[in-house]
Amino acid sequence: xxxxxxxxxxxxxxxxxxxxxxAIDGAKETIDALQKRNLPxxxxxxxxxxxxxxxxxxxxxxxxxxxxxxxxxxSTVTGQYLRKHAPEAxxxxxxxxxxxxxxxxxxxxxxxxxxxxxxxxxTLHENLTYSELNDAFRAARSGAEIIATNEDKSxxxxxxxxxxxxxxxxxxxxxxxxxxxxxxxxxxxxMADAALHALGLxxxxxxVIGDSIASDIALGKxxxxxxxxxxxxxxxxxxxxxxxxxxxxxxxxxxxxxxxxEREELSA
Amino acid sequence: xxxxxxxxxxxxxxxxxxxxxxAIDGAKETIDALQKRNLPxxxxxxxxxxxxxxxxxxxxxxxxxxxxxxxxxxSTVTGQYLRKHAPEAxxxxxxxxxxxxxxxxxxxxxxxxxxxxxxxxxTLHENLTYSELNDAFRAARSGAEIIATNEDKSxxxxxxxxxxxxxxxxxxxxxxxxxxxxxxxxxxxxMADAALHALGLxxxxxxVIGDSIASDIALGKxxxxxxxxxxxxxxxxxxxxxxxxxxxxxxxxxxxxxxxxEREELSA
Numbered sequence: 001x002x003x004x005x006x007x008x009x010x011x012x013x014x015x016x017x018x019x020x021x022x023a024i025d026g027a028k029e030t031i032d033a034l035q036k037r038n039l040p041x042x043x044x045x046x047x048x049x050x051x052x053x054x055x056x057x058x059x060x061x062x063x064x065x066x067x068x069x070x071x072x073x074x075s076t077v078t079g080q081y082l083r084k085h086a087p088e089a090x091x092x093x094x095x096x097x098x099x100x101x102x103x104x105x106x107x108x109x110x111x112x113x114x115x116x117x118x119x120x121x122x123t124l125h126e127n128l129t130y131s132e133l134n135d136a137f138r139a140a141r142s143g144a145e146i147i148a149t150n151e152d153k154s155x156x157x158x159x160x161x162x163x164x165x166x167x168x169x170x171x172x173x174x175x176x177x178x179x180x181x182x183x184x185x186x187x188x189x190x191m192a193d194a195a196l197h198a199l200g201l202x203x204x205x206x207x208v209i210g211d212s213i214a215s216d217i218a219l220g221k222x223x224x225x226x227x228x229x230x231x232x233x234x235x236x237x238x239x240x241x242x243x244x245x246x247x248x249x250x251x252x253x254x255x256x257x258x259x260x261x262e263r264e265e266l267s268a
Numbered sequence: 269x270x271x272x273x274x275x276x277x278x279x280x281x282x283x284x285x286x287x288x289x290x291a292i293d294g295a296k297e298t299i300d301a302l303q304k305r306n307l308p309x310x311x312x313x314x315x316x317x318x319x320x321x322x323x324x325x326x327x328x329x330x331x332x333x334x335x336x337x338x339x340x341x342x343s344t345v346t347g348q349y350l351r352k353h354a355p356e357a358x359x360x361x362x363x364x365x366x367x368x369x370x371x372x373x374x375x376x377x378x379x380x381x382x383x384x385x386x387x388x389x390x391t392l393h394e395n396l397t398y399s400e401l402n403d404a405f406r407a408a409r410s411g412a413e414i415i416a417t418n419e420d421k422s423x424x425x426x427x428x429x430x431x432x433x434x435x436x437x438x439x440x441x442x443x444x445x446x447x448x449x450x451x452x453x454x455x456x457x458x459m460a461d462a463a464l465h466a467l468g469l470x471x472x473x474x475x476v477i478g479d480s481i482a483s484d485i486a487l488g489k490x491x492x493x494x495x496x497x498x499x500x501x502x503x504x505x506x507x508x509x510x511x512x513x514x515x516x517x518x519x520x521x522x523x524x525x526x527x528x529x530e531r532e533e534l535s536a
Contacts, residue, residue, distance in 0.1 A: 125398060126398050127398055128396065128397065128398040128401060129396065129397060130393060130394050130395060130396040130431075133396060133431055133435060134425075134430050134431050137422070137430070137431035137435065138428065138429070141422075141429070153442070153443040153444075154405070154409075154443060157402075160406065161406070161409070162402050162405070163398075163401055163402050163405035163439065163443050164443070166442050166443050167401060167405065167439040167440070167442060167443045168439065169442065170438040170439045170440075170441060170442025170443060171431065171435040171436065171438045171439040171442075172435070172438075173438060173442075174421070174434050174435060174437065174438025174441070174442075175421040175422060175431050175432070175434045175435045175438060176421075
């Protein structure tokens with residue numbers, strides 16, 4: 001029984017639930033089925049440039065009903081991290097406005113001027129301007145320590161592969177001599193702990209499902225969870241079979257979880 | 269006689285002739301005096317985000333009459349470099365529009381799409397947007413070799429120290445794995461040769477005047493020219509006196525050249 005002793009589901013978003021603005025076939029039905037059975041679900045994503053509120057809305061548009069507490073973006077977890085480890089810190093951001101909104105929502109104090117910031121949080125900024133890049137430069141140059149939501153070099157954008165957070169980081173690191181102090185995103189233990197805390201479960205009772213071996217599967221393996229790779233995003237079956245962090249299961253998509261769920265119920 | 273055997277003057281712009289939009293006291297009068305005596309002058313600047321036409325206009329606004337042929341910006345010299353070393357290359361740019369205009373003026377072929385570019389020229393982009401950063405990322409990712417007009421990390425902007433070319437380079441290098449192949453700007457021999465070619469003189473007959481030890485004085489020393497550091501920009505007298513590349517002369521500003529010129533004429 002594949003799902004035996006699994007009491008919580010940690011599900012990636014981009015490439016697992018949706019691709020861009022499109023739902024992935026069967027994702028909605030699977031999540032509906034888990035929710036209907038009151039099986040605990042959290043969505044764990046390395047995206048740091050949107051807020052939970054924006055994410056709830058995005059999921060709503062493809063018919064998925066999620067509560068904010070079920071969503072753990074790197075913007076969310078960066079906020080939690082700062083509140084815990086640097087509660088007094090004034091924070092400057094380089095990233096789309098969703099990051100700032102989420103940090104504020106998490107109770108983080110945002111700096112009024114770059115020069116007064118203790119921390120600089122960097123995420124993807126799809127609306128980057130020189131002026132904003134310059135403000136972040138000034139924050140780091142004045143001593144703000146860099147926290148990165150993730151370090152991805154590129155992501156599949158609407159019209160092709162696009163420059164990601166590593167570009168924003170590269171600009172600041174190359175000009176200020178500051179290094180990145182913490183990377184919040186998967187496969188970090190920070191993200192694993194955030195998910196486990198939200199679920200209230202121990203790792204061996206959780207299944208991580210995602211399309212990335214380097215972030216989703218690696219996170220699950222390191223934290224002692226069971227893992228399922230879906231092939232609806234950036235990985236192929238060969239990637240999964242040859243990975244050092246070999247997933248416990250390889251599924252075409254999240255819909256395979258629904259099939260498995262129904263099969264086990266029938267045979268129960 | 270300080271100016272004996274000096275037949276040509278290589279003069280830096282930012283910090284030597286002007287600061288931002290303001291003329292430096294005495295710069296206009298000194299340049300007027302050189303031009304009136306038909307002493308050959310070229311302006312040699314690491315600025316790559318404006319064209320010669322823009323520079324002529326900028327000098328005109330502070331009363332300095334310069335011909336385009338007297339102006340060697342890194343945008344100009346990058347154009348000359350490409351025409352000589354990669355005449356067939358299709359070129360993409362990351363920088364303000366002045367770079368593109370100057371390259372076109374120099375006869376460089378600009379690529380229509382980032383993916384088809386053979387070279388990516390990077391300079392300061394004070395109007396940077398995510399979309400332009402992304403296009404440059406795609407050019408480099410598709411194999412375009414990176415040429416940098418210069419590698420400065422920051423410059424004194426209107427409202428404080430501001431992020432310079434190294435930021436734009438850092439974003440692309442960190443995400444594409446490409447390295448910078450050539451840096452055109454001072455203190456390179458490329459810039460020294462461009463100035464000597466424009467003046468039609470051998471190096472020992474030239475005097476380089478500028479406010480930067482690392483670019484102006486170093487260029488002159490390496491190329492076998494005489495050098496004068498002016499204190500109207502980024503350097504102090506102590507910088508000059510303690511520099512490994514010690515300038516032959518240290519002047520408060522370019523106006524000291526006019527004083528010297530008139531003194532030597534009187535005593536002649």
